[in-house]
Amino acid sequence: MDNxxxxxxxVAGETATVAGWVHEIRDLGGIAFLILRDRTGKLxxxxxxxxxxxxxxxxxLGVHRESVVAVTGAVEEEPRAPTGLELVPDSVEVLADxxxxxxxxxxxxxxxxxxxxxxxxxLDLRKPEIKAIFEIRSEILRSVREYFRSVGSTEINTPKIVxxxxxxxxxxxxxxxxxxxxFMNQSPQLFKQLMxxxxxxxxxxxxxxxxxxxxxxxxxxxxxxxxxxxxxxxDHHEAMDVCEGTLKAAYEGVAENCTEELDLLxxxxxxxxxxxxxxxxxxxxxxxxxxxxxxxxQLVWGDDLxxxxxxxxxxxxxxxxxxxxxxxxxxxxxxxxxxxxxQLSKGFDLMHPQMELVSGGQREHRYDELVAGFxxxxxxxxxxxxxxxxxxxxxxxxAGWAYGVERLVMTMLGLGNIREAVLFPRDRQRLSP
Numbered sequence: 001m002d003n004x005x006x007x008x009x010x011v012a013g014e015t016a017t018v019a020g021w022v023h024e025i026r027d028l029g030g031i032a033f034l035i036l037r038d039r040t041g042k043l044x045x046x047x048x049x050x051x052x053x054x055x056x057x058x059x060x061l062g063v064h065r066e067s068v069v070a071v072t073g074a075v076e077e078e079p080r081a082p083t084g085l086e087l088v089p090d091s092v093e094v095l096a097d098x099x100x101x102x103x104x105x106x107x108x109x110x111x112x113x114x115x116x117x118x119x120x121x122x123l124d125l126r127k128p129e130i131k132a133i134f135e136i137r138s139e140i141l142r143s144v145r146e147y148f149r150s151v152g153s154t155e156i157n158t159p160k161i162v163x164x165x166x167x168x169x170x171x172x173x174x175x176x177x178x179x180x181x182x183f184m185n186q187s188p189q190l191f192k193q194l195m196x197x198x199x200x201x202x203x204x205x206x207x208x209x210x211x212x213x214x215x216x217x218x219x220x221x222x223x224x225x226x227x228x229x230x231x232x233x234x235d236h237h238e239a240m241d242v243c244e245g246t247l248k249a250a251y252e253g254v255a256e257n258c259t260e261e262l263d264l265l266x267x268x269x270x271x272x273x274x275x276x277x278x279x280x281x282x283x284x285x286x287x288x289x290x291x292x293x294x295x296x297x298q299l300v301w302g303d304d305l306x307x308x309x310x311x312x313x314x315x316x317x318x319x320x321x322x323x324x325x326x327x328x329x330x331x332x333x334x335x336x337x338x339x340x341x342x343q344l345s346k347g348f349d350l351m352h353p354q355m356e357l358v359s360g361g362q363r364e365h366r367y368d369e370l371v372a373g374f375x376x377x378x379x380x381x382x383x384x385x386x387x388x389x390x391x392x393x394x395x396x397x398x399a400g401w402a403y404g405v406e407r408l409v410m411t412m413l414g415l416g417n418i419r420e421a422v423l424f425p426r427d428r429q430r431l432s433p
Contacts (some may be wrong), residue, residue, distance in 0.1 A: 002094060003017065003068070003406070004016075004017050004018060004019045005017060005018055006018070006038055006039070006040040006041075007020060007036060007037065007038045007040050007041045007042055007043035007083075008040040008041040008043075008083065008119070009040065010043055010075045010085055010087065011075060011077060011204075012075050012077045012085055013031065013075065013076075014075050015071060015072070015073065015074055015075070015090075016072070016075050016087065016110040017071070017072040018038065018043055018070070018071050018087065019037045019038065019064050019068070019069065019070040019071070019095070020037050020038030020039075020068070020069070020070055020139075021036070021037050021038070021067070021069075021106075021126065022034060022035075022036065022037075022063055022064070022065050022066060022067045022068075022069055022098075022276040022375055023035040023036065023037040023042055023065070023106075023107060024065065024107060025061055025063075025065070027061060030050060030062050031046065031048055031049065031085075031411070032046075032047045032049065032057075032060075033046055033047070033102070034046065034060055034061065034063075034069075034071075035082075036069065036071060039131075040261050041083070042055070042082060042083065043083065043085065043086070043087060044078070044085070044086040044087070045060065045071055045073075045081070045084060045086065045087050045089055045092075045124065046078075046086045046087070046088050046089075047060055047171060048088075052089075054091075054165065056089065056092060056304055057196060058092070059092045060089060060092040061096055063092075063097065064099070064100045065098065065100075065102070065107075066094075066096040066097040066098040066102060066106060066123070066126070067096060067097045068093060068094075068096040068098075068415050069092060069093060069094055069095060070092075070093045070095055071087060071089045071091070071092050071093075072077070072089065072090050073087045073088045073089035073090045073091070074087065074088050074090075074093045074205075075087050076088060076169065087188055089131045090094050098202065101297055101419075102123065102127075103116065103119070103120045103123065104116055104117060104120050104123055104124065105128050105301075106123050106124075106126035107233075107342055108125075108127050108129070112124075114417060114419065114420075117130075117426075118419060118425060118430065119433070121423060121424060121433060124149070125423075128264050129264045129265055130260035131262075132258075132264045132265055133261075133265070133409065133413065133415070133420060133421060134423065135258060135261045136254050136258050136262075136409065136412075136413065137405065137409050137421065139253050139254050139257050140250045140253065140254060140405065140408060140412075141206060141405065142253065143249045143250050143252065143253025143254070144227055144246050144249060144250055145204075145206070145431050146249070146253075147245055147246050147249035148204045148246070150227070151202070151242060151245070152202055152251075153202045153203060153204045153229065153231070153378050154202065154203050154204070155203070155204055155205065155206075156191075156192070156195055156200070156203045156204070156205050157207060158188040158191035158192065158205060158207060158217055159183065159185060159208070160184060160185045160207070160208060160210070161175065161177060161182050161183070161280065162182065162183055162184075162185045163182055163183070163383075164183070164383045164384060167398075168300070171186060171211050171212050171213050171424070172184070172186065172212055173210050173212045173222075184210035185209060185210065186205065186209055186210065186211055187226070187228075187402065188205050188226075188228050188402075189228075189332075189334065189402070190334075190384070190387045191393045192205060192229075192230040193222075193230060193294050193334065193363055193387070193395075193398065193400075194387065194390050194402060196230050196232040196395075196396065196398040196400075197228065197390055197391075197393070197394070197395045197396065197398075198246055199231070201231065201232040201233070202230070202231040202232065203229075203230055203231075203394075204227070204229045204230075204404050205226075205227075205228045206225065206226070206227050206228075206405070207226065207228075208223055208224070208225055208226075209223070209224055209226050210222065210223050211224075214428065215428075216427065216428050216429070217418060218415075218417040218418060219355055219407065219410065219417070219418045220418065220427070221404075221406060221418060221422065221425060221426060221427055222426045222427055222428065223362070223425075223426035224404045224405070224406055224422075225404065225405040225406065225422075226402050226403065226404055227246070227402065227403055227404075227408075228400065228401075228402040228404070228407060229242060229243070229246070229360075229400050229401055230363075230398060230399070230400030231398060231399065232396040232397070232398045233395060233396055233397060233398070234397075234398065235346070235362050235397070236324070236346045236347070236348055236360070236361050236362040236397055237401050238399065239348075239351070239360055239361070239362070239399035239400055239401055240279065240322055240324075240348055240350070240360070240401075243350055243360060243401050243403075244276070244277050244291075244320075244350075247273065247320065247350070247357075247408070248272065249298050250408065250412070251272035251357050251412065252272050252274055254270070254412065255270050258354075265413060267413075269325060273319060273320050277319070277320045277321050277322055277350070278317060278319075278321040278322070279322040279324055279348075280317075280321060280322065280323055280324070281323070281324050281325040282323055282324070282325050282326045282327065283301070283325070285305070285313055285323045286299045286301065286303070287312055288316055288317075289305070289309045289312050289313045289316075292312040292313070292315075292316055294308060294309075294311075294312035295308060295309060295312065301327065302327050302329065302330070304330055305323075305356075307355070309428075310351065310354070310355055310356060311353070311354060313351070314351060314352065314353030314354055314355075315353060317351075317353065318353065319353065320350065320351065320353075320357075321350075321351050322350055323348060323349045323351060324347075324348045325338075325344055325345070325346070325347075325348075326344075326345050326347040326348070326349075326361075327343060327344065327345065328342060328343055328344060328345040329343075330347075331345045331347040331361065332377075333364075333373035333376065333379065334363050334364055334369070334370070334373065334376045335347040335361040335362070335363065335364065336361070336362045336364040336369075337364075345361065346361050346362035347360070347361035347392050348360055348361055348363075348401075350401070350403065352407075352411040354411055355407065355411065356359065357401035357404070357407055357408060357411065358402065359401065359403075360399070360400055360401020360402065360403060361398065361399060361400075361401070362397070362398070362399040363398050364400060365391065365395045365396060365398060366391070367388065367391040367392050367395075370388060370391055371388060374388075383410070405421075406418050406422050407421075409421035
């Protein structure tokens with residue numbers, strides 16, 4: 001099959017072998033058409049019954065939809081065909097027959113509920129508009145990696161099985177590791193910080209994280225793919241610059257390289273974010289949210305932002321924006337506080353008008369202050385000795401952030417459920433496929 005011609009690469013006047021799935025069969029009596037689909041598109045196969053071998057016609061028209069076939073024949077111009085071309089077969093080989101009773105319709109003529117689609121994801125992705133989501137996701141990752149390299153960042157891979165949780169608490173999946181308790185990692189946070197203290201200095205990672213949160217919402221997952229960044233010798237403002245750069249690079253890559261996929265999804269004018277993202281302090285954000293009048297109760301200093309608050313502020317701002325200078329008590333122990341105001345942290349979030357995308361900040365690189373932060377949040381520094389010990393050996397000032405690929409895809413494409421942006425979701429109800 002390596003020498004096959006893809007459906008959209010067929011050339012009139014040439015003999016070609018195409019292979020793919022039977023998308024549809026249209027029998028008009030003396031003439032019939034098999035529509036073959038591969039990853040590039042569709043090609044019409046024409047059967048003139050009276051002029052062809054009966055066995056060839058029987059094989060070509062007797063096959064079930066979604067069966068895999070290889071067809072060899074002459075490619076001819078046909079203005080009435082969907083692509084202006086058709087193939088007249090000399091041979092049809094059925095490579096794999098499909099059951100006539102399909103659990104969902106890959107042609108999209110009959111809708112299926114999301115649970116049915118996720119149960120049969122392989123069939124679901126045969127629909128061009130669903131496949132388009134994952135082509136766009138792939139382009140996002142390619143563009144982000146390219147941007148990271150342009151700013152001198154090295155890609156790393158950190159452990160997903162750990163002895164202690166990144167942030168402690170109950171949001172951990174325990175596993176048995178050769179007779180002792182271990183956990184699926186919540187984040188590469190501690191490891192990437194250790195790397196900025198090494199000779200690498202500036203690193204990024206794209207990989208899975210696991211959170212045992214008891215939620216069941218359209219925008220949460222228990223296994224997600226995170227884009228993480230950490231750099232030595234930068235502060236939280238410079239980290240936000242890189243964060244903004246990756247997001248714009250992702251949008252620009254999709255706009256440039258995914259025009260067909262955007263068309264399939266109904267985007268006429270796909271807009272990439274322009275200009276600098278506004279940077280509101282937490283205090284300013286609270287004031288603007290309260291001024292909208294959208295919340296039943298006014299927010300006060302120290303409140304986290306509920307979903308309705310995020311949406312109210314997002315509508316008010318009208319685009320991506322940062323919230324900076326969060327209260328220290330809300331942010332994790334590794335976020336550095338201002339020396340002149342310990343109640344205020346150097347943490348930040350990047351927000352889409354609909355939801356939070358990124359959490360980040362400048363990290364505490366001083367050993368004594370870091371250990372004090374552990375103790376303030378009720379964590380035992382001894383359990384994190386592999387991490388804290390390295391801060392005794394010359395840890396530079398550093399900052400970083402992380403955001404979820406699925407949330408980025410979801411907000412970029414306006415998807416109603418985050419599960420649309422992941423091949424095989426893991427949530428409270430779904431462990432298979």
